[in-house]
Amino acid sequence: MKLKTMTMEWTGNELILIDQRKIPLKEEYMTCKTYEEVAIAIKEMVVRGAPAIGASAAFGYVLGAKKFNVNTFEELKEKMFHVKEVLANTRPTAVNLFWALERMEKTLLNFGKLDGIVEKLEEEAMAIANEDIEANRRMGKFGAKLLKDGDTVLTHCNAGALATVDYGTALGVIRAAVEEGKKIKVYADETRPYLQGARLTAWELMKDGIDVTLISDNMSGWAMKLGKINAVIVGADRVAANGDVANKIGTYMVAVLAKRHGIPFYVAAPTSTIDLNTKTGKDIPIEERRHTEVTHCGGTQIAPDNVKVFNPAFDVTDAELITAIITEKGVVYPPYEENLKKLFEE
């Protein structure tokens, strides 16, 4: 079983990830042969973006199962509880990570025997990856209907092919609209402090020949006021049952600005990102990352030594600021509590 996209390659024995820390200056790859290496790749953001993290963790789980020379299924089960824990203890906010690991563990437990388990787990990881590509394409088709020829879309962070197995969520919607022949321009927030917009979104869209203009985060309000933006589309790391959305830090600010200017604010997220077990945004764990992400830029110190820093990697946008959530099962409008639940009932 094999899979190869721009973001990741599964060879059957290893997971090869494009090193997203190096883009756009270098195209380098990290080869993970063990589940521990996959955990490091997720934690250090070699791979990032909710669905890409989920699929990588699933392949990491397979690498874990391959590693152990055990005699009984019980022994394997014990070892795999640990593998799951190591992979889960990497990044707390994106629910796709836990969703994928739960799915892998359920497959293991349901299979219940040693013989053939690695193949079974590999099949499941491949399904997770392929379903993500399929979901993004479907989301793209639904979302493209919300855009008209000539629109300029503002996006935040990178919710593109690099953040997923392929095609992207927010950028998937833009790609689909462009594929339909619509002329769409994109404004990409640089997305301080980690600069996923400047480094990844700009790179990815330019590679595809999609018209992209880079702005720093503090320019989005002014760009809206000047009438340059027709819609905002972002991805999500976790959608709570009431429709609150955790996404890259700065998303909330953009949503407030969009409301002020009467611009539709869309979230594109597969159902694997919707977490009905998390009631509201208040219950979503927000990752805090190292202070050097704020005090340094491209390796250069830009702030005084020992300055105090607050570096939450995500924020929560209240459901009331969100015009619609685009999923692979269709576009969901308020009331979210009721309508998100329906997605899982069909």
Ligand SMILES: CSC[C@@H](O)[C@@H](O)C(=O)COP(=O)(O)O
């Ligand atoms: C399709 S990806 C959606 C989100 O995961 C994305 O917008 C985001 O916030 C990524 O954060 P990151 O910290 O780069 O993993």
